[in-house]
Amino acid sequence: MKKLLTTGALLLGCAAAHADPVSWDFSFAGFYDQEADVFLTDETITGSFKGNDLDGDGLLEKDELLALVVGETDYIACAAGSNAWYTCGATAFSFSPDEGLSFAVGSYGSDPEGWVGGGLLITTGDLHYAYDFNPGGTHERHLYWTSDTRLTMISQAPEPGTWAMLGIGLLGLTWRMRRQASGAAA
Secondary structure (H helix, E strand, O other): EEEEEHHHHHHHHHHHHOOOOEEEEEEEEEEEEEOOOEEEEEEEEEEEEEEEOOOOOEEEEEHHHHEEOOOOOOOHHHHOOOOOOEEEEEEEEEEEEEOOEEEEEEEEEEEEOOOOOEEEEEEEEEEOEEEEEOOOEEEEEEEOOOOEEEEEEEEOOOOOOHHHHHHHHHHHHHHHHHHHHHHHHH
């Protein structure tokens, strides 16, 4: 029984190291600016996301996310701060290395009187829309994805502690198997 529990604990350690969330950085570059009527090759939208593929289907979905940062806003964390004058969050998300990345995020708000406010909506493959308003006027910006918009994705390497835990687990399993093999030979 003791052998079984020790082996189980070692396997659990290996599995825990392997179950760390997936983390990716991304960048979309090149958008058509509707107001300027020009394609901007240097215009970028950058961010990152982290999550666990809880159902093991190879597709990371919105309810499996721990963080979704676009620009400087974490659209998973900011949803908790939504109220009558400010709304923030992600309405859609999916990622798999085969199918790519898609998401829809947004935030908008105003002062209680409605004099000053603004918002942002980003839907991948379609539109990046930003606006702000105040008594002096309204400013809008529409950036559209085109066939020339490019996505770059970079997988973040697991933390050193993850590799250490995996290595310790594998060493423990190797030691345990050798010990069992030498005990059987005696």
